[in-house]
Every structure is written in C-alpha cells, then in structure tokens.
Amino acid sequence: MWPERPDLAAWAILDGVTTPEPTREPETPPAAPPSGEQSGKQSVPKVRPAVAAAGRKVAEGGRTAMGAARRPQGRLIAGGLFVTAIVTAVVLVAVWLAPSGGVPTAQESSASAGPTSAAPSSTGEASFSPTPTTSSSPLPPNSGLTEWADKLAVKVEIPPVALRAYAYAEYVLTNRKPACNLHWTTIAAIGKIETNHGRVGASTLGPDGRVLPPIVGPALDGKAGRAKVTDTDAGALDNDRAWDHSVGPLQFLPAAWRTFAVDADGDGIVDPNDIDDAALATATKLCEANKDLSQAANWNAAIKTFPDLSAKVQQVFDAANTYGQKSRT
Numbered sequence: 254m255w256p257e258r259p260d261l262a263a264w265a266i267l268d269g270v271t272t273p274e275p276t277r278e279p280e281t282p283p284a285a286p287p288s289g290e291q292s293g294k295q296s297v298p299k300v301r302p303a304v305a306a307a308g309r310k311v312a313e314g315g316r317t318a319m320g321a322a323r324r325p326q327g328r329l330i331a332g333g334l335f336v337t338a339i340v341t342a343v344v345l346v347a348v349w350l351a352p353s354g355g356v357p358t359a360q361e362s363s364a365s366a367g368p369t370s371a372a373p374s375s376t377g378e379a380s381f382s383p384t385p386t387t388s389s390s391p392l393p394p395n396s397g398l399t400e401w402a403d404k405l406a407v408k409v410e411i412p413p414v415a416l417r418a419y420a421y422a423e424y425v426l427t428n429r430k431p432a433c434n435l436h437w438t439t440i441a442a443i444g445k446i447e448t449n450h451g452r453v454g455a456s457t458l459g460p461d462g463r464v465l466p467p468i469v470g471p472a473l474d475g476k477a478g479r480a481k482v483t484d485t486d487a488g489a490l491d492n493d494r495a496w497d498h499s500v501g502p503l504q505f506l507p508a509a510w511r512t513f514a515v516d517a518d519g520d521g522i523v524d525p526n527d528i529d530d531a532a533l534a535t536a537t538k539l540c541e542a543n544k545d546l547s548q549a550a551n552w553n554a555a556i557k558t559f560p561d562l563s564a565k566v567q568q569v570f571d572a573a574n575t576y577g578q579k580s581r582t
Contacts, residue, residue, distance in 0.1 A: 393462075393518040393529065395421035409579045411441055414462050415450040415502075418529045421517065422536035433540035434547040438580070440535055442573035443556075444502055444528075446565055451502035451528055458502070458528060462518060467526040470499035473506075480560060482506065490525060501525030503535045504561060513537050 395417045402416040409416070419437040426435045444450045448468055451458035456468050474496045475481030482497040486507035491498035497507050505513070505525045514523045517533035524530050538558060544551035552570075557563045 393520075395518070395529065398424075405580055408582065409441070409576050411445075411576075412450055412452075412458050414460055415444060415458060415528050415532075416441070418462060418517070418532035419444065421529070422532040425517075425533060426536045426540050430540045430543050432545060433543055434545050435536055435540055436546075436573075436577075438573040438576040439539065439546070439552070439556075439569070440532055441576050442569045442571075443535060443559070443562065444532070445572045445576075446562065446568050447504040448502045451526075462528045463524070464502050464526045464528065468501055468504075470504060472496040472498055486511070499561060501531045502528050503531040504559075505531065505534065506560070509538065510534065 398417045398420050399413070402413040402420065406413040406416050411419075416437075419440040422440055423435055423437040426433055441450075448456070448464075451464040451468065453468060456464050456466055458464055469491050471479060472493060472495070473480045473482040484494050485497055488494040490500045490507045490510065499506055500510070501524075503525070510525050513534040514525070515530060515533050515537065516523045518527065518529035520527075522530075525534075539546065539555045541558070542551075542555070544555065546552045546555055553566055556566050556569050562569060
C-alpha cells in the first residue's frame, strides 16, 4: 500500500532532474533604417513654402498686437490677439506634422479584425495555454526540450517524444500554478502505469507524439470488476454509444477529457491520443485543486482523482521515484 509517510530521501528524489526551460523563439530584430538615416547627421527637413509664409504672417501679427497693446485702447484686446496668434501657429504646426497620405481606411490597416493568440484551444476553464512559444513557428512549443530529452531518455527508458511532453507539462504548470509543485516524474509514472507511454497492445508512439492505432480501453460496463459508466460522448472518442471507455496514452474518460482537453502542441487538434495534449491535460487535472504535491497526502489525493489509479497509487509512486533516481545518476 501507499506509505502515509514515505521515506523522506525517496520523496525528495521523486522530483527528478531539473527540467530546463524550453528555448524561446528569438524575437525578430528591428529592420535596418533607410540608408539616408544611417549617416551621422540627420538632414533638417525643409519647411513648406505655404507654411513659411503663414509663419511670417503670424510673426507680423504678433508684432502688430504688441504695438497695439502699448496703446491704452489696445490693452483690452491684447490677450485676444495673443490667443489668436497662438491658435493659428498650433494649427499650422499640426498641418506640417500630419502625414500627407491621409487617414488609412479599414482596408488599408494591416491589423486583423480580432485579437490573435498562440493560446491552444481548450474545452474547459481548467485548461490553459502554453506560454513559452508565441511565434508562428512550425516547431512544437516543447521543441526547446529536445536535447535534454534525447540525453535523458536512455537513462529513464522513456521515448524522447513522451519525455518532452511530460517535461513541457511540468514547465507550463510551474508557470501557471507554481504552488502545485508538480514534477514530470509523476506524469511519466502515470504514463508508464497506464499504457507504457503509449506502447500497449498493437499501439505505438510516433515521433509526432501520436499513438496509432488509438488506445481505447475496455468498456466500462460493470463487468469483470470494471466500473459502470454509461456513454457520455455519443461514441465520439471511443466509438461506443452504450458505454464509456478510457482513451489515449494517459487513459482519459470522455467526460474528463471534455473538462481538461488542451492543444498542447499547437497543431490545431485536441486529441487524447496525442501524448503532448494528454500530458498537459493530465498535469492540469493533477493541479486542479492547486494543492502542494510535494506533500504526501496531497500527492496521494491527486493521483486518486484518476478513477483507474485509485488502487494503483503505490505503483505510481514507485514508478515516479524510479524515474527520479535514474534521472539523477
């Protein structure tokens, strides 16, 4: 059974080796200025003839106003003359500074009608967007973890594509819910216990993170000790309109997938058989209560939120602890 107070040394090692921060896409450098702006001296713009003439008139008007102000009858209107001169000058400056092209029309604007976002799509409030990559790069958001995962995969015996998914899920949750203290080793342990990281039966995990053929568990029809869960998705995920099945490498029930589904790799598809999507959805579910998972009781409770793992908490702990130990050797 799961130890209520696990050995502290073992618990500390469960965290595993520190996950590096995914590499961000470099920002696009500003465009070089036109050749005329690269010289040491900037040319002084020439004043338009009409503006220059108007400026001389303003100056003459100002001198006239000053002369009138010196006479007793002119003192009463001096303020008005000065205001007139200032307003005229401001208008002329505005004309000079205004672009000659006029106000752009809506068709000329390069901005889109609505806000754009790199946020992945989600079907529930508990899901959220991965933040490290905001560019339109064709590379997945977790591509910055490739070198780290490739080196560690041999030690921990996890496919690199799965290891990237687990580590990226930790990265996202660390930024979104740092108090949760979730580590990739826990997500990896669930993946190991559920489907050996998407490699069960005839299914294999592809380099794109997709599991083919899709993993669909047995019908939850109440037989042979299985839970009894009638259909909740009209067979959309499990092709069964009578009973629900757990699906994907992390074995989500259709109802839970609707709540936590997220497009973690930004490919425009929310798929429980995509290990990137499934790993981030799992992390989100584990941290739903935002409890500190470095505390044994909280970790225990989080694992039990997965119905089929309630009786396998000790196995999940052992697997997570093994991954932590191997990653540090």
